[in-house]
Amino acid sequence: MKCVIKTRRLVLLAIIVLPFAVAWAEYADVVINTQAQGKGMSPVIFPHWFHRVRFQCSVCHVDIGFKTKAGASGITMDKISQGQFCGACHNGEIAWSAENCDFCHSGIRDLETGIQGGHKTSGPGYF
Amino acid sequence: MTRYSTVKLLLLLATVAAIPATLAEGWKALEDDDLHDPSNPAVSILQDPEEALSVLAPDSAGNKVNWVEAIRRGQIKPRASLYGDKPGKQHDSDVVMKNTLDLPFVLFPHRAHNEWMSCEMCHETLFQSVRDGNAISMVKILEGEFCGVCHGAVSFPLTECNRCHSVLRDGAPASSSGALVPKE
Numbered sequence: 001m002k003c004v005i006k007t008r009r010l011v012l013l014a015i016i017v018l019p020f021a022v023a024w025a026e027y028a029d030v031v032i033n034t035q036a037q038g039k040g041m042s043p044v045i046f047p048h049w050f051h052r053v054r055f056q057c058s059v060c061h062v063d064i065g066f067k068t069k070a071g072a073s074g075i076t077m078d079k080i081s082q083g084q085f086c087g088a089c090h091n092g093e094i095a096w097s098a099e100n101c102d103f104c105h106s107g108i109r110d111l112e113t114g115i116q117g118g119h120k121t122s123g124p125g126y127f
Numbered sequence: 128m129t130r131y132s133t134v135k136l137l138l139l140l141a142t143v144a145a146i147p148a149t150l151a152e153g154w155k156a157l158e159d160d161d162l163h164d165p166s167n168p169a170v171s172i173l174q175d176p177e178e179a180l181s182v183l184a185p186d187s188a189g190n191k192v193n194w195v196e197a198i199r200r201g202q203i204k205p206r207a208s209l210y211g212d213k214p215g216k217q218h219d220s221d222v223v224m225k226n227t228l229d230l231p232f233v234l235f236p237h238r239a240h241n242e243w244m245s246c247e248m249c250h251e252t253l254f255q256s257v258r259d260g261n262a263i264s265m266v267k268i269l270e271g272e273f274c275g276v277c278h279g280a281v282s283f284p285l286t287e288c289n290r291c292h293s294v295l296r297d298g299a300p301a302s303s304s305g306a307l308v309p310k311e
Contacts, residue, residue, distance in 0.1 A: 024161045027189045028281035058244040102169035
């Protein structure tokens with residue numbers, strides 16, 4: 001029997017569709033657990049959607065210097081306290097201060113660093 | 128049926144079964160999203176996506192928000208700088224990419240992107256500002272390079288083929304990638 005759907009196209013379709021079906025997180029939520037759990041804190045959940053309502057992409061990714069790859073920025077609480085990364089806003093002036101630990105460190109234990117809902121979580125690079 | 132065909136059939140069934148679930152997915156409350164810890168007291172304080180996103184220009188994919196349209200309708204005014212004291216840059220030219228095999232050409236609108244970010248977000252790191260200077264391919268995009276740095280991660284996902292492949296082929300010979308076509 002002649003195959004109606006070419007295998008390569010089917011695999012590509014499956015790669016694109018399947019990750020969405022299993023992920024409940026909001027699209028583009030970022031889990032950051034490079035250091036948190038190792039230091040006794042819950043993983044950080046960063047909601048892109050909340051922040052992009054308020055700021056253009058380049059404010060964080062150009063001006064402040066966040067990398068466009070989850071876990072690659074080398075964020076630490078020391079740097080945040082010095083006004084770098086999240087601390088550029090979360091300083092009690094533009095947004096609530098970093099003293100509200102639970103607001104960011106709100107993730108379930110053992111989550112792995114990564115971006116949710118897209119190809120970078122379980123797409124081609126995953127197989 | 129060969130073993131290979133069986134695997135292929137199972138893959139097809141799993142994919143087809145997953146499509147309705149993908150389309151039906153709405154905004155999950157934080158406590159139900161499999162990321163936030165429901166026992167964390169902050170989870171009841173933080174805003175749920177539905178409250179913020181359901182009032183914005185709707186879309187069928189990603190955050191279920193058409194983010195470009197949300198700006199144009201004045202629903203949101205994301206700042207171009209930390210204190211909102213720097214105006215966003217304006218650049219309004221379209222780039223048509225014709226090296227797309229038998230698919231429609233790709234039209235890249237600078238304006239829609241510039242409304243969301245400054246030039247330095249892409250140039251000269253992700254994309255070189257020269258004609259035919261970027262060896263873009265769908266494989267690289269799927270691996271998170273070029274357009275795939277954002278699309279499929281935070282901007283509308285790669286299931287939305289026609290939003291980029293939006294210019295019907297006119298029989299003209301395909302150029303190498305990234306031919307610049309001035310806006311009429």
